[in-house]
Amino acid sequence: MNLDIKRLNQYLYEIKENTDDLKNILQEFDIQQILKDKRLIKAIKFSIVEIAEAISLVLQHLIAKRYGMPVKGYIDTIKKAYEKEIIPLNIYESLKPFFDFRNTLIHRYWDVKDELLIENLKNNYKNFYEFIDIIRESFIKINEKNV
Numbered sequence: 001m002n003l004d005i006k007r008l009n010q011y012l013y014e015i016k017e018n019t020d021d022l023k024n025i026l027q028e029f030d031i032q033q034i035l036k037d038k039r040l041i042k043a044i045k046f047s048i049v050e051i052a053e054a055i056s057l058v059l060q061h062l063i064a065k066r067y068g069m070p071v072k073g074y075i076d077t078i079k080k081a082y083e084k085e086i087i088p089l090n091i092y093e094s095l096k097p098f099f100d101f102r103n104t105l106i107h108r109y110w111d112v113k114d115e116l117l118i119e120n121l122k123n124n125y126k127n128f129y130e131f132i133d134i135i136r137e138s139f140i141k142i143n144e145k146n147v
Contacts, residue, residue: 003065005140011061012132012140014054018047019128022121031118041114044121051128052099058135062086074099087134094127 025040034040056074059081063069067084071077078099082092097120 003139004061008058008061008135008140011054011058012135015051015058015128015132018050018054019125022047022051022125022128026118026122026125031115034118035114044117048098048101048117048121052101055095055128055131056099059086062135062139086138087131091127091131091134094124095131098124 022044025034025044029037029040034044052074056077059077060071063071063077063080063084063086066086069080069084071080075096078087078092078096081087082089087095101117
């Protein structure tokens with residue numbers, strides 16, 4: 001089945017825009033400033049949810065179109081994407097906690113430790129950009145050449 005390149009590009013754009021927002025906050029403010037400003041915390045959390053949603057949609061599309069497989073939720077999506085070698089182990093290991101975190105944010109937001117979240121983001125937000133690059137190189141550019 002054919003990939004919907006326009007749809008994939010839209011999802012990748014959403015990931016990039018939200019990652020740029022995270023990057024800007026993390027570079028402009030230190031942890032203590034972020035923790036004191038609830039608007040920044042909310043912006044960070046919202047961006048993470050948006051990124052996880054868009055990554056999940058990319059992976060669901062690729063799994064469905066390439067392998068004809070259904071997925072059952074966010075964790076199953078990232079797991080199957082790794083199993084089908086859509087994403088490498090390092091990306092799986094770095095993104096899975098954000099999928100877990102997305103579920104915590106949505107279902108048990110009061111359990112989120114803001115300081116730990118910020119530390120994890122500072123160390124790992126670049127993996128969102130790496131995900132974009134992998135999808136573009138492995139699926140979008142290859143698919144465009146075959147058209």
